[in-house]
Amino acid sequence: MTSIDIQDVTKEFGGRRAVDHLTVRVLPGRVTGFLGPNGAGKSTTMRLVLGLDRPTAGRATLGGRPYAALREPLRHVGALLDAQAAHGSRTARDHLRVLAASNRIPDRRVDEVLEETGLASVARRRVRTYSLGMRQRLGIAAALLGDPEVVMLDEPSNGLDPEGIVWIRQVLRRLAAEGRTVLVSSHLMNETASFADHLVVLGRGRLLADTPMRDFIHARVRPLVRVRTTDPVALKSALARHGHDAVEHEDGHWTVHHARVDDIGRIASAAGVPVLELAAEEATLEQAYFDLTGAETEFAAQPQEV
Amino acid sequence: MEYTPVLRSEWLKIRTLRSLPGALLALFAATTAFSAIAGVSETSAPDFDPLFTALSGVIPGQIAAVAFGAMAVSSEFHPGALRLTLAAVPRRGRWFAAKAAVIAVPALAVGMLTALAALLVARAGLGTEADGLSAGEQVRGVVGCGVYLMLMALFAAGLAALLRSGVATLSLMVPFILVVSFVIGDATGTVADFLPDKAGQLVLHETYEGTLGPWSGLAVTALWTAAALLLGAWRLRRRDA
CATH class of the missing domain: 3.40.50.300 (P-loop containing nucleotide triphosphate hydrolases)
Incomplete structure (x- = not known):
């Protein structure tokens, strides 16, 4: 061919x-x-x-x-x-x-x-x-x-x-x-x-x-787990015990970097933390692309002076 | 790649754009109409030339032939069109030769048909005034007129390829044919004889004077046309599409 x-x-x-x-x-x-x-x-x-x-x-x-x-x-x-x-x-x-x-x-x-x-x-x-x-x-x-x-x-x-x-x-x-x-x-x-x-x-x-597209994305975007709970304090301490750092967001959900959804699910379950939502946030091509081209974009908007 | 399929494709392009057969129809209609008017108009001028009077409709009518040649080429210069064409036919010289051929053949055929019709219509009006015309002179006028119109269409085609624009070509050629040539046209025996349109028009006259005859005049026009086509081909081959 x-x-x-x-x-x-x-x-x-x-x-x-x-x-x-x-x-x-x-x-x-x-x-x-x-x-x-x-x-x-x-x-x-x-x-x-x-x-x-x-x-x-x-x-x-x-x-x-x-x-x-x-x-x-x-x-x-x-x-x-x-x-x-x-x-x-x-x-x-x-x-x-x-x-x-x-x-x-x-x-x-x-x-x-x-x-x-x-x-x-x-x-x-x-x-x-x-x-x-x-x-x-x-x-x-x-x-x-x-x-x-x-x-x-x-x-x-x-x-x-x-x-x-x-x-x-x-x-x-x-x-x-x-x-x-x-x-x-x-x-x-x-x-x-x-x-x-x-x-x-x-x-x-x-x-x-x-x-290959999969490699491109995975090499550039860190995996992320999204979790929502009624007991943030328990969740945070359970995650900390396993060396995970959770970040809270304004609308009440938490994200955990460098983690797999399976692990977070087991940790929460073992600690008896009620989980309302648990999902792997798929890295998108868009994120990977901007990570790569950020410096190269010819027509990118200039950062505003403060 | 072979030449015949390219020729077929270009011929199909001419046929499928309504404005192009329309221009040839306008050539026939305008020339015949103006010749008919000339035939019934006053003919007592001292330098009266019955052959040129009969074929004089070509002077305004040739603008349609020029438009035909210019538009056939300029339709390739709207955005993206030439790229599409040259992706199908990457041999640019071969493509342009095919384009020139499908402009030349119908322009020649319609040109001769038009000249014949104009001659017949005008002679009906002229009556006995045209009796002095020999058969040979009339054949020369009709064939020469067809060749002249073909050369003018090709001249416009070459110019359109050089300028990459039909509008630019027409705004250069139409005023030239109608004004410049007309104003300095009576000054025979000068360089004006060698202008592309003036030289070729000698073949439309029964009598002529000066350095050029009917066929050598057409040859001068042919040289102008060849130059325009070569410049157009040069620009086409040299430039990115």
Whole structure:
């Protein structure tokens, strides 16, 4: 199967370095989430892979070949870069037929992807009349047109309704399960957490992380147990006996750091402390991401002077 | 990648944008209408040229040919469109050649059809005034007019690729055709003869004077067009999409 290989790629736009010595390999059979703040170089990297922008240095290949060397590239790589790219005066079906014709993809396949993306009933309407969510679906239809081994989507959930977001999640999971290489950029952390197996994180054009998602989260966010009781004094002393430090919160619940929910449950039970609520607080991708990118965010708000 | 599928795709693009066949229809309608008016207007001017009178509708009508060429290219320059196109056809030179071909062929065909219709309509109005025209002159006028309109459409296409904008192309070419060329146009025997539109229009005249003839005039226009297309292709290949 085909992987995306980015080897020491640098891209400068008039002195500003958008991608800085990036080396990363995106492997088939899993969904790779592509994260980073605005301006981190995610879209630029995708354009470099597609041969649309020329790298200042380094090279990007697909299965060992540069994109421009692919014969009928849509049959190998499908990309969604910009949902607004379709001409408003064309119908969705004609838009896809134009793309299909250039790579000798039969019109039958156009109708298949329209069906698959839920646009079949509006396929003969002009793209101008489409909502952002519908354009996004059309962009995904275009990416899937050539039944490609590599799929690259730039912010595919943008503008999708809740139903569409669930749908794109299933599509991405299915594509990866079929053994394809799937690279998806997003700025929505919870959304990315719901479909990604692996993460590539950029900051100011540099690679910040290239790890499985679970590892990424667990390496950066400490586990936390949330507990609520009618007898805080007993709870606190029971926890202290076992070397746990509990912190009280305003609404009356307590959190225990570096603890597993099983241990806290046993301790409370053994001490006879009445427990109203006991839960492991799942570390989120968002927390892990901000821990990593805090220093790198190009457009982060400056701390206020006191 | 092969050339034929790219050609088919580009041809489908022309057909599926209503404004492009619309521009060709406007070329036919405007040219024929203005030629018909010229045919029934007063013809006593001393330098009366029956062939040019019959085909004079092309002077305003060519704006539609220019718009056709400019819009066919500029539709690729709205945000994101060129990236989508070049992701499907990464060989940029090949893609631009296909684009030029699907502009040239319909412009030539509609151009010749238009010239023939304009000639027939105008001759109906001119009556005996046009009897002096030989068959050869009329064939030359019709074929040459088609070639001229094709070259003007391609000139606009090249300029649109160079400027990356249809609006910029039209705001440069339309005033040029209507004003600049018109104002300095009567100064024959000067560099004005070598302007892209003036040189090519010699083929529309029965009689001509100066350094250029009907076919060498068209060749001068062809050189201008080739230059515009090459500059457009150069910009396209060099720049990030």
